[in-house]
Amino acid sequence: YPMLNSSFIEETNEVILKGSHNIGIAMATAHGLVVPNIKKVQSLSILE
Numbered sequence: 358y359p360m361l362n363s364s365f366i367e368e369t370n371e372v373i374l375k376g377s378h379n380i381g382i383a384m385a386t387a388h389g390l391v392v393p394n395i396k397k398v399q400s401l402s403i404l405e
Contacts, residue, residue, distance in 0.1 A: 360372070362378050378398045379394055381393065
């Protein structure tokens with residue numbers, strides 16, 4: 358679903374597709390908010 362990783366520019370009626378997909382999940386810990394980030398998930402398998 359590449360359209361989910363895109364931006365819409367209303368002025369030019371243009372859809373910009375992003376080159377990579379990154380996932381981050383915010384977690385509250387005793388040391389504060391932590392957001393681990395997995396970069397370029399489109400190139401990983403489901404097991405990775």
